[in-house]
Amino acid sequence: MIRFPNEIAIAYAICNSNNDCTNNEFIVDGQSQMCNKCGELLYRESVRNYTLKESLRKNTFNDEVGFPNIIEISYATCKNGECDYGEFVVSKELVKCQYCENSMHLEGKKKYYLSYETFICPICGYDKLFFEPYDKFGRGSYDICPNCDFLFFNLKTDNIEKEKIEYLKKSNRR
Numbered sequence: 001m002i003r004f005p006n007e008i009a010i011a012y013a014i015c016n017s018n019n020d021c022t023n024n025e026f027i028v029d030g031q032s033q034m035c036n037k038c039g040e041l042l043y044r045e046s047v048r049n050y051t052l053k054e055s056l057r058k059n060t061f062n063d064e065v066g067f068p069n070i071i072e073i074s075y076a077t078c079k080n081g082e083c084d085y086g087e088f089v090v091s092k093e094l095v096k097c098q099y100c101e102n103s104m105h106l107e108g109k110k111k112y113y114l115s116y117e118t119f120i121c122p123i124c125g126y127d128k129l130f131f132e133p134y135d136k137f138g139r140g141s142y143d144i145c146p147n148c149d150f151l152f153f154n155l156k157t158d159n160i161e162k163e164k165i166e167y168l169k170k171s172n173r174r
C-alpha cells in the first residue's frame, strides 16, 4: 500500500536547457526535476500547496500563475529491475526515471486540491500570499510578493531580517 501524504507542494517548472525544448510542467516539489522531454534540469518558478482534503472555498479565486484547482498525484516506480527508484509524481502519460531514464510505472492515483491557506510575507507583512514564501528547509518559493515585489529566493533567516529593514527604510521614504 502506498501512503500518500496529506499535503503536497507542487511546483510550476520550466525546462532550463539551451536547446529548443520549451517544456513546462507541474512537478512534485522536492522530487525529480528532470525534464521528461529532453532530460535536462527543470527550473522551479512558483510553488503552491495542495491538500488531499477538498477545500470548502473552491472556485473563489483564480490563481494568477494558472495552477489547477485539482491535480492528480501517483506513486511512480522505475520499471528497470536494477534501479527500483520510486517517488511521488504529478500523474501524466510518460514519466521517466531521473537515474536511468527508463519509463516509470504509475500507481494509486489520488486527487489533491489547491490549498486556500494564506501566508504572511516575511518582508512587508502582507498576509494574503497564496504560497508559502519559504518551506521548512528554507528554500524559496521563487514567487513574488504582490505587495512589496520581493522575490523569495533561497535566503538564510538572518538575511530576511536585513531585507525587512531595507524594505521599511524604503517605504518610509515614500
Ligand SMILES: [Zn+2]
Residues within 6 Å of the ligand: 015, 016, 017, 021, 022, 023, 035, 036, 037, 038, 039, 040
Ligand atoms: Zn526539456
Ligand SMILES: [Zn+2]
Residues within 6 Å of the ligand: 078, 079, 080, 083, 084, 085, 097, 098, 099, 100, 101, 102
Ligand atoms: Zn530507474
Ligand SMILES: [Zn+2]
Residues within 6 Å of the ligand: 121, 122, 123, 124, 125, 126, 145, 146, 147, 148, 149, 150
Ligand atoms: Zn511583501
